[in-house]
């Protein structure tokens with residue numbers, strides 16, 4: 001997410017006048033730190049969801065006591081309890097089941113509150129656009145869990161490598177493509193089914209950034225301009 005902060009994420013938060021933000025998946029808290037500084041500037045709030053954050057949560061709370069709320073659980077447990085957020089960044093468990101159901105929970109919130117937020121999703125391109133990855137396989141219902149292994153990937157090859165390759169320390173689905181496999185597939189399935197009027201945009205570099213926003217022709221043109229100027 002960090003690669004997109006300055007040229008895409010910040011301008012989008014500003015265009016939409018975002019004040020209440022949800023971040024799914026914080027890891028080292030680098031993007032979180034940017035979001036908190038933004039929240040301080042606009043008198044906003046950030047709700048971070050991550051069962052195992054790898055940053056000093058107490059120190060962040062000390063520095064941003066008014067803006068920062070840490071929720072240490074899985075996104076699908078927490079999202080039903082959050083309301084009226086203006087933007088949500090999805091960068092947690094990069095698999096079809098989790099992302100599709102995160103989007104359905106956002107849709108349910110938007111239907112209740114009458115406003116669809118700005119949704120930003122990391123990993124809509126290779127390696128996880130069309131392949132599931134599981135940080136926490138035990139949190140995925142067996143029917144949705146593809147066979148997986150801690151083995152690396154190579155661009156253009158569906159099978160995992162026996163030695164080396166990208167992200168070999170993570171649980172990657174054994175095969176790329178097919179139904180209910182990967183982040184972009186989850187987004188496309190959501191878009192096919194949602195009754196809400198939304199647009200989808202994408203930056204293709206750095207594993208991809210998907211953007212879902214309420215449909216509005218003038219805003220869509222602005223987003224396209226931001227994306228092409230960003231060079232990302």
Ligand SMILES: C[S@@+](CC[C@H](N)C(=O)[O-])C[C@H]1O[C@@H](n2cnc3c(N)ncnc32)[C@H](O)[C@@H]1O
Pocket residue numbers: 001002024025026027028029030031049050051052053054073074075076091092093098135136
């Ligand atoms: C790729 S890292 C996030 C990187 C961060 N967004 C950034 O830009 O620096 C993924 C994080 O998501 C968390 N995570 C994994 N599954 C999750 C879930 N179901 N709900 C919330 N967080 C999750 C992991 O603990 C990990 O810290």
